[in-house]
Amino acid sequence: MRDSVIPAGSDAHYSAGALIRRLLAEQGLVHWKKYAVAFVLMAIAAGCTALSAYLIGDVINQAYVNHNLAGIITLGFITAALFAGKGVATYGHTVLLSYIGNRIVADNQRRVFDKLLNEGLGFFADRHSSEFIARLTAGAAAATQMINLLITSVGRDLLSLIGLVTVMVVQDPLMSFFSFVVAPPAFLVLRKLIRRIYSIARSQFDGGARIMETMQETLQGIRIVKAFTLEETMRERFDRNVAAVERDANKMARVSARASPLMETLGGCAIAIAITYGGYRVIETGATPGQFFSFITAFLLAYEPAKRLARLNIQLNSGLVGVRVLFEILDSPPTEAVDDQKPALQIAAPSLEFSDVHFSYRSDEAVLHGMSFAAEAGKMTALVGPSGGGKSTVLNLILRFYDIERGKIAIGGQDISQVSRRSLRRHIAYVGQDVFLFRGTVRDNIAFGKPDATDDEIAAAAKAAYAHDFILGFPRGYDTPVGEHGLQLSGGQRQRISIARALIKNAPIILLDEATAALDSESELQVREAMEHLCQGRTTLVIAHRLHTVAHADRIHVIEDGAVVESGRHDELLRKGGRYASFYRLQLKEQELRPPLAAVASS
Template identity: 70%
Template sequence: MTEFPKKITDDPYGAAILIRRLINEQGLTYWRRYLLAFVLMAVSAGATALSAYILGEVINKAYVDKDVRGIAILSGVTVLIFILKGVATYGHQVILSKISNAILANNQRRLFAKLMSESVGFFSERHSSEFLARLTAGAASVTQVLNLLINALGRDLLLLIGLVAVMLMQDPYMALLGFAVAPPAMLVLRKLVKRIKGLAHNQFTGTADILEIMQESLQGIRTVKAFTLEQTMRERIDTSIAAVERNANKMARVSNRSSPLMETLGGFAVAAGLMYGGYSVVAMGATPGQFFSFLTAFLMAYEPAKRLARLNIELNSNLIGARKLLEIVDSPSSEPVDDDKPALKLIDARVEFCDVTFAYRPDEPVLNRMSFVAEPGKMTALVGPSGGGKSTVLALLLRLYEVNDGAVLIDGQAICGVSRKSLRQQTAYVGQDVYLFRDTIGANIAFGKIGATQDEIVAAAQAACAHEFIMGFPLGYDTPVGEHGTQLSGGQRQRIAVARALIKNAPIILLDEATAALDSESEKQVQEAIEHLCRNRTTIVIAHRLHTIMHADAILVVEGGEIVERGRHDDLLRRGGRYASFFRLQHREAGPLTLAPISATA
């Protein structure tokens, strides 16, 4: 089969396409400001070229005409030219900085908004440090690309044009002699671009690896200390840092490999210009001012010419970061906004699973045609061994994942047919691993109800049995909780989480082993708080400690993604099945189980 050559349009993130896209989508938004900066750059370039031209006139006034008055006038004009250049340079630099800051902020907002539209599954496949790198380096690269382009066109190109015009005016033949160095320089620079792309990609991924190790080490500092992993972590990050250092050194060698060639060619060009210019003054009657004006313009044109020659290298280096940013922004959202769907309308808050099948990975089902009903205003408990699918039930209820088959209904409405926002507004979740934001206690409670008043925050804390310990802190509700709430104990964090759920006042409560990691005293306090939370609400609770759900209205034993037993506590004990085995194991009972009297309503 014939393979056709790859076209430039085959890669949506190719250099040419990516540059055009950045200009169209982001640069043109600020075209008026860019135009003003471009005009100021033109003024600065013109002033620089004019200063080179005037130098020749000053030399002629001094050495040919012996005109002191003319020298004084030209000196005053030179001062004005440099003032004008300074003002114009300041203006365009400030304008470009403001544009860059606006584009940077906008791209950071875009990326964060995109991440907020992704599902939990999207993040389970990646490390958070990757997004930190894209948020910082990627967003900054976009502004660097646009700045390189506008500076190349407005500063370097215009300045080079102005200085070349001065050179042509003074001596066209000598100007053509200076241009002879361009072709070999461009040929060498073109070969360096491909190498730079690979090195820039390695630099980005290496930096992300360093962020990953740093983040994991700091967030898991207790584990690091407990297992004396300090040296192991240092070795891991040393390896990554050394790799990035080697790559950076290699990039420095490759990207600057053109400098010796450019300097050598420039030296030959300057030497040829000096010889030709000196000869033209001595033997051909040219004026010294003409020679000095040309030489000044030639030397001043060297730097912008060198920057323009390196532009392709600089662009390709920064386009890697821009590509990393846009790859995330462009990808289809795994949890697209569905606010156009009808809102969930609750009457009784009756939850029903109808033959639900779900798998995180193909051919590895976690739930297998599961069906049950959580009755309104009652507590339904899920128990069973780890890995049976209990937590998945809550994740599907919150639509953190979508079911593969079957349906989840609330008051007869399929949750896939209503907006996620309305569904999640009607549910309150408290997990075993409580996440608190790095803010105050009061703010963390208020996250359950944006705009909550202080009275509502206090009332929720009181109902969650948290008010007493909160007021024990000198700052009360203004006490910072630290990163992940590390300044609080496990029981305190758990009660704040319950308060956050209480203030939401949702009719459906989801509890995922909310007391499993607590000591007996903390568990008693949290259990009391949970009783306040669940009162007269439809509650689905995952329990590891079976004594916490003995009074549940319905207990479902989940194993292998299926419900193998269901009933009330006493009924399940009488059957002597899986639930009875779990209960006996937890209480280490060797003899017969003592059953509580069966109530008339059981």
């Protein structure tokens, strides 16, 4: 078995009682008025039940003792009215509780989602996205179930029980006493079951999350799964998880049903005692049969709510797993708290400067050691270098996806850690190494760069990114859906749309990570021209693998092993004969080996 998907959040380790108190205080209390109404309705229903049990005694006496037909008919009408009343009250509280419950689910889902939006990238790198889905669904629903379970247990079952026990005691106190002697052993045994229930429920949740994880990965990586014929591997993984959850579910069924034989047997004993004693009273001491029947009716009616109450603890303990899972995520401190109170970034001259920046993703593995370079305002600066050198990391740090350990990153002379993240990101247009499109149309996706963009602006951005023509080539034009993650488009099309999305933002700083990597040589040339045109007057930081795409850059920094090893213009660096020159020669050689057509187009 793998470790639990849930980190052991320290503040979330409440006892069951504390968890319930917190749940009621934080999520139930705001709805107290509606709960009060539901409670009154449940009390009415419970009262109707108890009264009808009481009236049975009268019915029996009228029939067998007084032989009074008119009285029986009246009692019949009253009983019908009582049941109708109970029905209406039950309808009322059921609907009301569902309304409140649905609201609590919705609120919790919003809360978890908001929480996720305030987490940094590092938080997500450590976890699987399906864990959040499991928490969002199971946790939010569990909160509602628990609150409603408590309310109905107290409101419906406890009140009914009190009413019915009152009837029993009124009818025959001594007989009541005999029927209650079975209660203490019942509760003692139930308590032992509860600990087991909790651990099974936790393991069930973990297994459920893992089923979702496999499902999601298989769907997202379906191409790879099929191309590498991983169907069997995935099926085995899935089977294993499903089987584990099935086993847990069966165990849960066995353990929680273990209460039933016990309760039934004890209930049977109680009723046997009551019948024997009651019969003895009627036969030997001449008590009225009405009293006896009323008692038995109340007892039988009380039996169900009593059983439910006894099982309440079992249900609470399995449901509380979900609540705990919810609180764990809500309680963890946000890794990227909103910092809008910080001053906004001022962008008079958006120059960009790294001074002696140290950074690592994991504490034991430095990625940048003493990175220093400058990108002049309004100029194009290129970062080149071998894979894994830290180029994309530089962009991650400028966007403050991660916080640096030492050194300073400044834009226009302002330390970016001292301005609000939002104002910083608003001034930056970013095209990442992995293109991501959202579900929706081509138009929607471009407009994410500028939510109030007009159709003309969208078309202009698409033209500049050389996307306009292929978009119009689709039968539905700008209304073409891109599919999940943009999978209904080609890689190059996706990339151009993401460039258009960045262009329309019209930001003073542009960050491009391999923005032209997925394009053929001809489109690359076009996009490059569009870029040049657009980057004019803006501070542009571009990462490129193909060096000829940055030959015209105002300054090129060669990044190796987390530091800048060489800087200069293309021709300067070539003359110098250092790392850049050797990279360039290597790529030229590769290009000569390429088919002639491509070489002509890209030269």
